[in-house]
Amino acid sequence: MIKINGIAASAGIAIARAFILEHSEYSTQQRAIENPESEITRLDAALDQSRIELEAIKSRTFKELGEKKAEIFESHLLILNDPELINPIKDKITEESVNAEFALHEIASQFIEMFENMKSAYLQERAADMRDVTKRILKHLLGITELSLTEISEETIVIAEDLTPSDTAQLNRNYVKGFATNTGGRTSHSAIMARSLEIPAVVGTQNITTQLKQGDIVIVDGLQGEVLVNPTEETIAEYRSKQEQHNRQVAEWKKLRDQNTLSKDGMHVELAANIGTPGDVIGVLDNGGEGVGLYRTEFLYMGRDKLPSEEVQYNAYKAVLEKMEGKPVVVRTLDIGGDKELPYMDLPKEMNPFLGFRAIRLCLDQQDIFRVQLRALLRASVYGNLRIMFPMIATLNEFREAKAVLLDEKEKLQAANIAVSEDIQLGIMVEIPSTAVLADQFAKEVDFFSIGTNDLIQYTMAADRMNERVSYLYQPYNPAILRLVKMVIDAAHHEGRWVGMCGEMAGDATAIPLLLGLGLDEFSMSASSILPARSQISKLNASEMKELAGKALNLGTAEEVVALVHAIQS
Amino acid sequence: MQKTFTIIDEDGIHARPATALVNIATKYKTTECFAEAGGKKVTLKSILGVLSLGLEKGDTLSLITEGDDESEALSALQEVMIKEGLGEMHD
Numbered sequence: 001m002i003k004i005n006g007i008a009a010s011a012g013i014a015i016a017r018a019f020i021l022e023h024s025e026y027s028t029q030q031r032a033i034e035n036p037e038s039e040i041t042r043l044d045a046a047l048d049q050s051r052i053e054l055e056a057i058k059s060r061t062f063k064e065l066g067e068k069k070a071e072i073f074e075s076h077l078l079i080l081n082d083p084e085l086i087n088p089i090k091d092k093i094t095e096e097s098v099n100a101e102f103a104l105h106e107i108a109s110q111f112i113e114m115f116e117n118m119k120s121a122y123l124q125e126r127a128a129d130m131r132d133v134t135k136r137i138l139k140h141l142l143g144i145t146e147l148s149l150t151e152i153s154e155e156t157i158v159i160a161e162d163l164t165p166s167d168t169a170q171l172n173r174n175y176v177k178g179f180a181t182n183t184g185g186r187t188s189h190s191a192i193m194a195r196s197l198e199i200p201a202v203v204g205t206q207n208i209t210t211q212l213k214q215g216d217i218v219i220v221d222g223l224q225g226e227v228l229v230n231p232t233e234e235t236i237a238e239y240r241s242k243q244e245q246h247n248r249q250v251a252e253w254k255k256l257r258d259q260n261t262l263s264k265d266g267m268h269v270e271l272a273a274n275i276g277t278p279g280d281v282i283g284v285l286d287n288g289g290e291g292v293g294l295y296r297t298e299f300l301y302m303g304r305d306k307l308p309s310e311e312v313q314y315n316a317y318k319a320v321l322e323k324m325e326g327k328p329v330v331v332r333t334l335d336i337g338g339d340k341e342l343p344y345m346d347l348p349k350e351m352n353p354f355l356g357f358r359a360i361r362l363c364l365d366q367q368d369i370f371r372v373q374l375r376a377l378l379r380a381s382v383y384g385n386l387r388i389m390f391p392m393i394a395t396l397n398e399f400r401e402a403k404a405v406l407l408d409e410k411e412k413l414q415a416a417n418i419a420v421s422e423d424i425q426l427g428i429m430v431e432i433p434s435t436a437v438l439a440d441q442f443a444k445e446v447d448f449f450s451i452g453t454n455d456l457i458q459y460t461m462a463a464d465r466m467n468e469r470v471s472y473l474y475q476p477y478n479p480a481i482l483r484l485v486k487m488v489i490d491a492a493h494h495e496g497r498w499v500g501m502c503g504e505m506a507g508d509a510t511a512i513p514l515l516l517g518l519g520l521d522e523f524s525m526s527a528s529s530i531l532p533a534r535s536q537i538s539k540l541n542a543s544e545m546k547e548l549a550g551k552a553l554n555l556g557t558a559e560e561v562v563a564l565v566h567a568i569q570s
Numbered sequence: 571m572q573k574t575f576t577i578i579d580e581d582g583i584h585a586r587p588a589t590a591l592v593n594i595a596t597k598y599k600t601t602e603c604f605a606e607a608g609g610k611k612v613t614l615k616s617i618l619g620v621l622s623l624g625l626e627k628g629d630t631l632s633l634i635t636e637g638d639d640e641s642e643a644l645s646a647l648q649e650v651m652i653k654e655g656l657g658e659m660h661d
Contacts, residue, residue, distance in 0.1 A: 075585040075617060078592055084616035111618055118624045122581055126621060129585070 008225035009191035012200035014178030178220035195526035253531035257288035293524020313376035321384025359392035381421035431455035439491035453503025517549030575657030601637030
C-alpha cells in the first residue's frame with residue numbers, strides 16, 4: 001500500500017479503481033497534401049475504426065444501462081455515416097488539397113454552429129453530440145489511443161495531471177466517485193468543480209499519475225487530503241466505516257436544508273452558492289442555497305472554439321434564473337484572461353497574467369464581446385431576480401464606463417420592444433486593494449459589493465496563488481485582509497448597501513465566525529459547504545462574534561487570529 | 571409522391587425518431603427521400619439534414635419520395651411518423 005499526500009479539495013471518502021487520464025494533442029492544423037486519394041483512404045479508415053468502436057460502446061451500454069441510454073450512440077453512428085457530413089469533407093480534401101483533420105474540423109464546425117443557434121434547447125444540445133463524434137474521428141485520424149472520460153462506465157477514481165473545465169464537464173457523476181491530481185490547490189478550477197459536483201477530491205499531490213497503474217484500487221480521502229493506493233482489506237474496511245460516518249454527518253446537515261440561516265441570537269445572513277453552469281443549480285437547491293452569489297460565466301466561453309452566441313448565453317442565463325424561482329442570482333460578467341485562457345481569442349502571452357489584460361479591462365476594450373453578453377443577460381432578466389456584477393474593478397471610472405455600456409444596451413432593447421427587468425441590481429467584485437480602500441466612494445454608486453477573497457488575498461499579499469512556493473502567503477486570516485474586509489463592509493452599510501463574499505473564505509469554518517462578527521450580509525460558497533455553514537452559524541452568537549472580530553483586527557499575525565477563533569470553538 | 575404532417579410531439583423531432591426515419595429512408599437504395607419544412611428541403615438519408623430543419627411542435631413537415639419504390643418507402647416512413655407519435659397526417 002502506498003500513501004500519497006495532497007491537498008484536501010473536496011470532502012468525503014471514495015473507494016474505487018483508478019482511471020488514469022492522459023491528454024493528447026488534437027491538432028487540426030491545416031496542411032497541404034500531395035495525394036487527396038490517400039488522404040480520403042485515411043479518413044475512411046478512421047471512420048471505420050470509429051464505427052467499430054461506437055458499435056462496441058453501443059452494445060455495452062445496451063447491456064448495462066438499457067436501450068434508452070444506447071440510443072445516443074445509434075445517432076452518433078448515423079452522423080458518422082451521414083453523406084451530408086462525409087461528402088463535403090471529402091470534397092474539401094480533393095478540391096483544396098488539405099489534410100483530413102483540417103477538412104473534418106471545418107465542416108463539423110459548421111454543423112456545431114448550426115445546432116448552437118437553433119431555437120430549441122434540445123437541438124442546441126446536439127452540438128455536443130457533433131463534437132463527440134468529431135473528436136472520435138480525429139482521435140483515429142491522429143492515431144491517439146487514450147481512453148476518454150465519456151467512455152467511463154464503471155465506478156472509478158479519475159487520476160490526472162490536472163482536470164480542465166471541459167474534462168470536468170464530461171465527468172459522469174454516476175461513475176466518477178472521486179479524483180486526484182498532480183497540480184492545483186484548494187482554489188484551482190478542479191477543486192472548485194469537485195465541491196460543486198460533491199465528489200471527494202485530493203489535488204496537488206505532485207506525482208500521483210506516476211505512482212499507480214490503470215485499475216489499481218484507490219481510496220481518496222478528501223477530508224484529510226490523502227490517497228491510498230492498493231490498500232489492504234483491513235484498511236478498506238476502516239475507510240468504509242469513515243465513509244459511512246461522514247455520510248451520516250452529511251445527512252444530519254441535510255435536515256437544515258429548508259431552514260433559515262440564523263445565528264443563535266437570531267441574526268439572519270444569506271447563504272448562497274457559487275456556480276459555473278446551469279446544471280449546478282440542482283446542487284444549490286439540494287443544499288438549501290438562498291441564492292446564487294456568483295455565477296461564473298466564463299465556463300460558457302471555455303471548451304469551445306469560438307465565442308458563444310447571444311442565443312446560447314441567453315438560454316443559459318434564463319435557465320439559471322428560472323430554476324432559482326425568484327431567488328437572487330448574481331451573475332459575474334466575463335472574467336477571462338489571467339489563468340483562464342481562450343485559445344480562439346488569440347490573446348498575447350503576458351509576463352504577469354494576473355496583473356494583466358483580463359476581466360473588465362478586456363471587456364471594456366473589446367466591447368463587441370461584452371455587449372453580446374450584456375444583451376443576453378438583459379433579455380434573460382425578466383425570468384427571475386437578476387443581479388449583475390463586474391469583475392476586477394480597480395477604479396470608479398471603470399465601473400461608470402461598464403454601467404454606461406449596460407444602460408446603452410438596455411435602451412436599445414427597450415427601443416426594440418424587448419422586455420427588460422427594471423429591478424436589476426448592479427454591483428462590483430472587490431478583489432483589488434485600491435477598490436477596497438476606496439469602498440466608501442464606490443458605495444455611493446453601486447448597489448452591492450461582493451468580495452472576491454482569492455484574488456484580494458493574492459493582490460494584497462503580492463503572492464501569485466498559482467505559485468506553490470509562495471503559497472504560505474495565501475493568508476485569509478491575516479489581520480490585514482480582515483481590516484480590508486471590514487473597511488468594505490462598513491463603507492457599504494454606511495450607504496445602505498449589502499456586502500457579499502464569493503471567495504473560498506466565505507465557506508471556511510475558521511473564517512465564518514469572524515465574517516459574521518464583521519457584519520457580512522451574504523456568504524457565497526460551494527454548494528456543499530452551505531449546510532455545514534448553516535449548522536455552524538446556528539451555534540454562534542452574532543454579538544459575541546462582533547467582539548471576537550474586534551479582537552482579531554488588533555492582532556499581529558494570521559496564526560494569532562486562528563488561535564483566537566479556535567479557542568472559542570473548543 | 572408526397573405526404574404532409576403536423577408535428578404533434580412536445581419536443582419536435584428528437585434524435586431517436588429522426589434516427590428511425592433515416593434508417594428507413596436509407597433502406598431504399600433506388601428511391602430518393604426528402605423532408606421539406608419552412609421552405610427548406612433536405613435528404614431524409616441524412617440525420618444532420620433532418621435535425622437541421624429544427625422542427626418544433628406545430629410545424630408542418632412534408633415527406634417526399636421519388637423513384638422505384640416511392641410508394642412503399644412513403645408508407646414505411648408514414649408508419650414511423652404515426653408509431654413514434656411524431657405527427658398527424660393532413661387530409
